[in-house]
Amino acid sequence: MWCFFREIDWSFLLNFNDIDKAVFSFYNCLNDVFSRTVPLRQTVTRRFPFWYTIETRRLLKRKAGVRRLALKCVNPDSVDEFRALRSAVKYSIQKDYNTYLRLTENNLISNPKKFWSYFNNTKHNSPNSLYYNNVCYENDGDIVNAFADYFKSVFKPSTNYDIKNEFKSNCVGDLVKIDSVTYDDVVLAIRELKSSLTVGVDNIPSFIIKGCAEFFIYPLLILFNLSLRSNVFPYVWKQTRIIPVFKKGDAQDCKNYRPIAILSPMSKIFESLIHKRLFHQELPS
Numbered sequence: 001m002w003c004f005f006r007e008i009d010w011s012f013l014l015n016f017n018d019i020d021k022a023v024f025s026f027y028n029c030l031n032d033v034f035s036r037t038v039p040l041r042q043t044v045t046r047r048f049p050f051w052y053t054i055e056t057r058r059l060l061k062r063k064a065g066v067r068r069l070a071l072k073c074v075n076p077d078s079v080d081e082f083r084a085l086r087s088a089v090k091y092s093i094q095k096d097y098n099t100y101l102r103l104t105e106n107n108l109i110s111n112p113k114k115f116w117s118y119f120n121n122t123k124h125n126s127p128n129s130l131y132y133n134n135v136c137y138e139n140d141g142d143i144v145n146a147f148a149d150y151f152k153s154v155f156k157p158s159t160n161y162d163i164k165n166e167f168k169s170n171c172v173g174d175l176v177k178i179d180s181v182t183y184d185d186v187v188l189a190i191r192e193l194k195s196s197l198t199v200g201v202d203n204i205p206s207f208i209i210k211g212c213a214e215f216f217i218y219p220l221l222i223l224f225n226l227s228l229r230s231n232v233f234p235y236v237w238k239q240t241r242i243i244p245v246f247k248k249g250d251a252q253d254c255k256n257y258r259p260i261a262i263l264s265p266m267s268k269i270f271e272s273l274i275h276k277r278l279f280h281q282e283l284p285s
Contacts (some may be wrong), residue, residue, distance in 0.1 A: 237267035
């Protein structure tokens with residue numbers, strides 16, 4: 001992947017005046033590289049939960065072997081041994097789980113990723129059926145639409161803000177002015193981006209951008225400055241992937257979920273960069 005990115009001449013982006021078309025061509029190049037370098041992912045099913053200790057796994061294997069002997073009636077003592085092993089396995093599993101919970105709680109502040117790993121392993125899967133407004137939905141498409149309708153209904157925009165009045169005032173334009181961003185601005189914004197496997201609608205994880213940062217700085221610099229010159233934020237960077245997260249109660253009740261928006265890392269970089277420029281911009285005396 002590193003070699004393919006190195007061969008791309010991003011100067012063609014300078015020929016665009018439309019930011020959406022420029023971003024579209026940018027993603028076409030990225031997807032072409034990914035299609036040639038990223039292998040298809042194979043799902044690996046774990047035989048045991050990762051928090052099982054070696055001793056617990058050995059007991060489970062021993063119990064399975066003794067169970068086979070007991071079923072064949074090879075040894076009359078096998079039944080008693082199986083019962084003893086079954087009790088030992090239950091105790092060992094509970095002990096391992098309690099240890100795992102204790103370590104997760106201790107690492108909650110120092111290592112938040114441990115908590116989210118625990119959360120992802122214990123969260124409810126997507127329900128087979130969902131109730132919303134006393135209607136049961138079982139089709140995947142209908143469930144998605146039900147979530148969308150519910151999340152839209154609970155969104156309450158501020159009633160005190162009138163965007164038309166804001167445009168009538170010139171004070172905002174006098175105080176805030178960002179004509180362009182620099183190479184160093186993009187470098188710093190990428191450096192501060194958190195590495196993650198989570199992907200937005202563009203299916204590009206942030207760890208790839210950080211790992212190949214030297215090849216992303218120049219095209220992003222062109223796109224960001226084109227967006228500022230044209231006063232248009234790219235449409236694709238406005239899109240988010242909404243994940244329903246179960247809170248508590250009945251997992252089939254739509255109202256027991258809250259939405260989490262997964263943004264594109266490109267959008268995060270641009271927003272972080274603009275926020276920093278606005279935050280540190282000096283007000284006129």
